[in-house]
Amino acid sequence: MANGGGGGGGSTSGGGGGGGSSLRMSSNIHANHLSLDASSSSSSSSSSSSSSSSSSSVHEPKMDALIIPVTMEVPCDSRGQRMWWAFLASSMVTFFGGLFIILLWRTLKYLWTVCCHCGGKTKEAQKINNGSSQADGTLKPVDEKEEAVAAEVGWMTSVKDWAGVMISAQTLTGRVLVVLVFALSIGALVIYFIDSSNPIESCQNFYKDFTLQIDMAFNVFFLLYFGLRFIAANDKLWFWLEVNSVVDFFTVPPVFVSVYLNRSWLGLRFLRALRLIQFSEILQFLNILKTSNSIKLVNLLSIFISTWLTAAGFIHLVENSGDPWENFQNNQALTYWECVYLLMVTMSTVGYGDVYAKTTLGRLFMVFFILGGLAMFASYVPEIIELIGNRKKYGGSYSAVSGRKHIVVCGHITLESVSNFLKDFLHKDRDDVNVEIVFLHNISPNLELEALFKRHFTQVEFYQGSVLNPHDLARVKIESADACLILANKYCADPDAEDASNIMRVISIKNYHPKIRIITQMLQYHNKAHLLNIPSWNWKEGDDAICLAELKLGFIAQSCLAQGLSTMLANLFSMRSFIKIEEDTWQKYYLEGVSNEMYTEYLSSAFVGLSFPTVCELCFVKLKLLMIAIEYKSANRESRILINPGNHLKIQEGTLGFFIASDAKEVKRAFFYCKACHDDITDPKRIKKCGCKRLIYSEMSIYKRMRRACCFGCGRSERACSCMSDRVRGDVDTLERAFPLSSVSVNDCSTSFRAFEDEQPSTLSPKKKQRNGGMRNSPSSSPKLMRHDPLLIPGNDQIDNMDSNVKKYDSTGMFHWCAPKEIEKVILTRSEAAMTVLSGHVVVCIFGDVSSALIGLRNLVMPLRASNFHYHELKHIVFVGSIEYLKREWETLHNFPKVSILPGTPLSRADLRAVNINLCDMCVILSANQNNIDDTSLQDKECILASLNIKSMQFDDSIGVLQANSQGFTPPGMDRSSPDNSPVHGMLRQPSITTGVNIPIITELVNDTNVQFLDQDDDDDPDTELYLTQPFACGTAFAVSVLDSLMSATYFNDNILTLIRTLVTGGATPELEALIAEENALRGGYSTPQTLANRDRCRVAQLALLDGPFADLGDGGCYGDLFCKALKTYNMLCFGIYRLRDAHLSAPSQCTKRYVITNPPYEFELVPTDLIFCLMQFDHNAGQSRASLSHSSHSSQSSSKKSSSVHSIPSTANRPNRPKSRESRDKQKYVQEERL
Template sequence: MANGSGGGSYPGGSGGGIRMSNNINANNLNTDSSSSPVNVPKMDALIIPVTMEVPCDSRGQRMWWAFLASSMVTFFGGLFIILLWRTLKYLWTVCCHCGVKNKEAQKINGGGDTQADGACKPTDEKEENVAAEVGWMTSVKDWAGVMISAQTLTGRVLVVLVFALSIGALVIYFIDSSNPIESCQNFYKDFTLQIDMAFNVFFLLYFGLRFIAANDKLWFWLEVNSVVDFFTVPPVFVSVYLNRSWLGLRFLRALRLIQFSEILQFLNILKTSNSIKLVNLCSIFISTWLTAAGFIHLVENSGDPWENFQNNQQLTYWECVYLLMVTMSTVGYGDVYAKTTLGRLFMVFFILGGLAMFASYVPEIIELIGNRKKYGGSYSAVSGRKHIVVCGHITLESVSNFLKDFLHKDRDDVNVEIVFLHNISPNLELEALFKRHFTQVEFYQGSVLNPHDLARVKIESADACLILANKYCADPDAEDASNIMRVISIKNYHPKIRIITQMLQYHNKAHLLNIPSWNWKEGDDAICLAELKLGFIAQSCLAPGLSTMLANLFSMRSFIKIEEDTWQKYYLEGVANEMYTEYLSSAFVGLSFPAVCELVFAKLKLLMIAIEYKSEKRESSILINPGNHVKIQEGTLGFFIASDAKEVKRAFFYCKACHDDITDPKRIKKCGCKRQVKNAARSSYPKSSYQFKNTTTIALVGAKSTEGAPEPVPLVNNRKGSLFLPNNPSLLQLNLLNSVEQGKSTYCRLQRALSLPVKYRYHSQKPGLNQDLLEDEQPSTLSPKKKQRNGGMRNSPNSSPKLMRHDPLLIPGNEQIDNMDANVKKYDSTGMFHWCPAKDIEKVILTRSEAAMTVLSGHVVVCIFGDVKSALIGLRNLVMPLRASNFHYHELKHIVFVGSLEYLRREWETLHNFPKVSILPGTPLSRADLRAVNINLCDMCVILSANQNNIDDASLQDKECILASLNIKSMQFDDSIGVLQANSQGFTPPGMDRSSPDNSPVHGLLRQPSITTGANIPIITELVNDSNVQFLDQDDDDDPDTELYLTQPFACGTAFAVSVLDSLMSATYFNDNILTLIRTLVTGGATPELEALIAEENALRGGYSTPQTLANRDRCRVAQLALYDGPFADLGDGGCYGDLFCKALKTYNMLCFGIYRLRDAHLSTPSQCTKRYVITNPPYEFELVPTDLIFCLMQFDHNAGQSRASLSHSSHSSYSSSKKSSSVHSIPSTANRPNRTKTRDSREKQKYVQEDRL
């Protein structure tokens, strides 16, 4: 090669040789090299000119070795320096260590002299300088460490920036990979080279920071990131110097992808272990794949050096990526393969590692992606639409029951989205349920105990959070603890959120009070299933069938129309009714509650049972059937029983001027009339003589006596009022304790009084009316009512009328009763329940022989299954409603528990303060034990089980209760028990009591025939599994798949399942006052104060009788009224229910709301079935039959307690010394009168009452 310019091209240049850049001018070539006399062709590639403007060599010489050499020199040079430094440091340390030992020896030997003459001062100064120098180095090192550790904002920005620039450099590599491996480029004109240069300058500075911060410089030098910098940064500077570019090892920048998960963690994007692991696996796999593809791309396009680069092949970078993938996956199609020796050698080793990585990483990546939460997103709130969060026990059954009630068509358009949050993904059935309601339901997987999950469901903007409980769990206390922890977590995240939670055990409600942000005044509610379940059952002991009626009222049921005249037709018409609230029209302002109630029922076909009364301070309270002393205010909220929400709108739209002449209630719609109608319909009711002085939370009714007038003797006793006979026999006045009815003749009122049955009449100790007693009586004292709470109702001072009422317990002329109330604790400290000092369980235990020797009647038998290991069901909640203070002591039914003594000992701590409670150790499956407690004479038999949740098979959970129920129904009894016969309360008008002397046989009380078969014993059985209701009645035709509320046992009130309480969750959300109303009617008067007291002491505390506590007795209760006899007998035979409703409301202020009818009452068969079913809110024109029992809200009867208490001492002296309570008495010797036939006309009944009175 004499002439270098005639060399043409380098061998092999067609493939990977030098491609001359178009921007290189030929005039700039160095011509001196071609004219040189000395020809040294082999040294041409080694010549590196020193001038600043180095022209690209046009002879096709390769300079790849210069780029590679720069990296190698940097790497090995630095490594050599580090090793040399370590070696010198080690030698220096060894030498200095020997010197230090000699100095220490000298200090030990001559330390005193050294310190004395101060010879050590120069040494101390030197040590201080060294310490200062070390401190400066340490501070710089710490600063560099902070900068690269992402501990500060600057550090995080720097780390993220380095990663982003590394990816940018990799992208530049991808762009340059389309060019030849080595090419001539001018740095000043190549934009990508300039950018790459800027990136690498930044990498160099960052490398310096990392080097300063490194504790071990040797290991830092060998790190992957350092190696990447060695082989990517120096070649860029060489390319600028040589004006040529070599693709080289720039593909190593792909290894930076390994740090991708760290960067995402710094940015707080990756938080879970699965996501971190997934990103790690993907980044390692992709970075290895891209890096290996870059190496194959380099060697295949360059060729083997020992082959003079002749065996190269043209492959793009992405073809190499494809080649590596088919190689890793062991597919190997063969369309692309390595030709160079270096490429094939690399593939041999890459297959070993790549195959292993592919076989391990790819399945794990797929598994992580497959296991990724399908419901792991976040809720996006919709503007103008509220949402609630439902959590806790999320199963197909609980969710379906909740949605069926929450999204029921009878509600107004529910513009609420339901967000379910649960830590377990739904099964296929539950997922299908969510898809069917996808427009209103969303599911997210997570836990309310995790604040991140609470943020995902936007709990801070949710309208409420509902927590469902597992009613069938084996450990109720553990389930309650879990729900309490959920409440704590939610309240800790957002204290203002409204929470409605289900609780299984009553005593666990106290723990909610420990949560600072728990506030029932702001809407937080705890639905205690045990409290309500046992409360419903207890109310069924007082009014059979009430549990079914109340359960249907707060459950949303669709109307099912049946054409044929069967009991199901009337039952289902009542089932379609629910409880709603609506504001009353201004047309009702100024009217009394009974007037509005009658008008609404007759005109609007609605039943109003309560109102929300607002005081002058705009503080509200709920009044249940308050009476005519309460006037309707503007904006009063009424509680209605109706079939759907649209019907209730009539009470809001009603206008006296526009709708007074409308007979069809469907035509009552919104009108444009704005006039205020006042004083309407007042003519139907007299003016009240009472003034508003204070507010209470319950409708309390009292009477105001005339000053100086002697107290009249009550002739008629009832729950609301009494018929009094004054001193002047010519005047007879009907005093209903809250109003004085005038304008009627004395004769008519006397005839009505004489037509009432004996049980409504006052019985004196002497025949006839005792005039001396009338003269001795003094006017009643006026006892002002104080502020009180009832049934958890939200109240405040001045929230309802303060009334002046007649309290017979505080009559001055009756010193015995007055002293008894003042000195004896008869009620608890709240005045809501009867109370007695704590009794030892041994004193209330009855043996079988003791029970058999004593005649129990009119009592309640509680058959309970349980043992030492059984979970407590809270029998206190069953006893408390039966010991409510709105009953007089003689009206309390004796309670006899039959069950395991070990279990009852555990429950006794909560029962020992209630009177009239006995225990018969035994088993409910023993007929001997059942006969000993006279189960055929009981008013109600309750069957409970505490062993419900210990069996896996759901169908066997109720086996004990079912066996006990069938055992009782198959028992036979003879009619030779004696003259004392059984009579269930409700079959005769309320107000009588079989244990009271004035209702004993000596006073001519009419008794029902005794029960001779167990099938006629009133029983209510608690069930866990709804489907097991089919086993209770063998003679019914219920399908096993029939819903619980459609079955005969539930319709008759003989079966109750806790599942019916699920509807209370949605009912409470839409109106929390409904829960207050239900708890008031069911629990007998449980208040927040009482719950706080029980939380402190776990027992009721006795209190002295004060006007404040005695005022709490004056509250409504539910009772049953018989139609076959008494003041409503004329309506019982073919009368109209609407007429009965109006008469009971006007005359006795009793609010009727349902019928308990014989199942076969519509059939004209001589032998009818004794089973009854519930009819809720019958229409006005509904026809009555004589055997009907009427559900009604009745007020407290003060005079019944006074008259009967004054007589009870002599009448009960024969058995008052007994250890047992007053309801346990001996067989009277007086023969019982024959029963009256129910077909006797009104004249015969009136004549009989007159003769009995004389």
């Protein structure tokens, strides 16, 4: 047999060619991109050897070795023989050798244990004897050999434990090592993919083959890791038979053989693909996979892919090598990826036939593989598809956009709540809203809600999940969110359970990220106290709870004081688009007011130093803006919102103003206004940012900024600060003398007195104010004389007793207070109620029973018992309803004076007549049973029936003894007894109410569409929005849905919620809420200068134009003239009109319905029947004289009954038909009520 030289020729059959010539082998080498450096002579030699190979093959049909391609650069076997058996043998010897050693060790150990069993028993008996002898006092030497064995066992155990820690995922080192092994296994598999394009076996130079060097380094690491695993294994036999161990046996030793023989055999390196089975474990170690579905999905995919790639590697090996018993002659050239394709079409039972196995080994393997592969394909693939298909459509993660904020909205996510929220949040009247809204809810949206999200896809995203799951909070990037808004289900059957759910959401979010700002809706007022228990809840940092019951009842209570105010406030805090109507109808004027909203803007430096009324007048006349409040920062930088504070307060630098305007762009005028540039401009639209270089700050203001910067730390006063020059300090003294009552300019060295000044605009007690003329800056102020009923005037002794010994106000001084009363003492029978002369009172018709959810009537009573009313001005409140329900509410009501209960039903006309409903100032209809009915159309049935029942009642006009006289509202400082004023303030006698239609009623509704049933004579479309309906425009209907807009309003400006709560709750503060959370009741307190100063705050009233000091403007006058006169003369801030619905008609009308006009323009024409909404100052004089203790009321009244906002109960001179005995009984009863 002739063998070829270095050219690779030989007298044997071709390597892997199965009997072909060496010329075929040479062509195969070129086809596989191997460079052979053989010369032309060696080519001819190959040709000549071809013939000898043919002849020799006849004599030697079977060969022990096969020819492989060699080169001069690689020192391989000069004969070019294949040595695949050496590589396979290294793996087999390692595997079976180790297995034999383990089995031999176990056998010997077992035999040793069996043979030495008796000896062990003998030693144990000897130990017992030795122990007994030691007990007798005989000392025995310690067995040193046994100690050495124990030490050796301890050393082996410690090494085993160390190895276990190194390969476990319980420690950081173990996790890093496990991940590194997996990554290197994938790297080795990638090297196999690269080498699979070369022949199965070829000569390689270790020092020049880069992939072989890398593979060698990887396998050295695998060998070390195998050693750690072997040491840590408890059962060495099972470890030896593990899949990962088998993979190491057939991949690690062949690499070392490759280095030794300078040749490479692709062999079984494809087994590294089995490491992919651990992919799921690795992802769990890295905390990437957390859910069971994701773990299961990755498990199925990893098993399927690893099995697929491993089987493809085996087919690639046998098809490119051939069958050994056929001398490898039946091989075929298939790439690895063609084998991958073959395996896929095979186990899917498609079998195109374009690629198939030719070798016997390949076909035999395919027979068994198609059984297991088909089963795996049929079971794994459908399950994988199901898991992928069942993945949450909205289960991704939010990707924050640079430069754009986002908020998270969760809670009650429905089509109605989301549409209402988006309509207000993304309203065009706001500035450019560069905020993305991320909704998070655990239920996927329905088709309608999904369509809504798609319509707002540029600013809205939805993710399915729960805020109670920290993983879902991480998905929506709650830590980088600007705020989190939680919506409540206003229509739930159990409000307490709904509040509990929202409180748990707050706890979960705050636990995940304590600094996140949260705005949540709450249904019940008493549940707000639970939010204070959350350590990270901080209202000073922007956390707010919008209590719907508190605000809803507060709005209704303000309507009892000024009818229609609930509608005006609801429209102000909602974003409404302007709807233009050309026809001269009441809707035209109403909708012009509806387009106004509440905005905030910093005031221009041109306003610094001016009084609030001056700035307010300038804004209204010049800028066409209505400013109603400012944010005042005290010396210690604590901010308070002051509503119409009066002319004693001067505007500071950087003051934030609260404006009523139609859009945000208009409010910018207050910031851009410059006296030098805009003083002569008449068109407010031209007031824009000017380019002049204005001298904004005077020298004094500069020194004030220096003083704030350097003196707040040391706590010194202005005079003690060294930063101020003598001249500037003298200017401060001059300013103090000019404004002796200014709490802004005057600075006292006393820290306590300064803090008290910060809390209250004025530090004068009522008695001191009386001596100073009552009005703080009105030199012409004089005590106000009001009509009174002699029956209701307590004696001087009683007044002194009340001043000195009785707790009249709560501990904060914000509300009238009385000692707790038993409910039996306030219960009236029908006859007792009829005998009580009730007039100018508030009737609350309440539907509820023992099982009804509590409404929280305290929130209705508190605004009506605010301390900025004098005691005689408090309206008597009569509850008509189930006594069982009212007993449950009484615990929160027993500290309020002038409260009575008539057990009965609001549907009983006898009960309504007993409480003189025709003489009430307001009738409120509430229901606690609304959310217990599934049918939305029937939720308001009780309230609607009660409203229609009252409107259908008829009253006898002969009841003149209970007629309510009216008089024009006398502003503080106007002396009614003055000869100049007496003709204006003539006493008017209004006819009494003869039909229930004219009774002022406000009805609470749950379902907005039910408003159509309240008025039978209106023409409202059932699909009309609530704010466009006549009952809502007239202030006779109120629905809690109008409060939805407060969520977005509070987000854009957290002062908005503080302002509205100040307006409608009568003065509730966070401190008061904390007190109520402790005791669930108001605590009484003795009057101190501090608490009495809390009474000095403005309140809402209605000003009549039919008589009074403004009667001359009522007939064709301009609203702007009225605004300026009221502001300059009485510090009253007008902000709207309550007008008769048919006042625009030339023909007289019998309709007594009124509607609301918000912020009319300057030139708006007034009519005599108009009632003006105004913010009036607290009048200290009204409660200081005997003449002031009349039962008057500053509120809106029905036009058929009265035209002014102050009414008193008629005196005995006006009651000729009243029996004397009844007079005495009433007098006695009323005196008792006054004492209560």
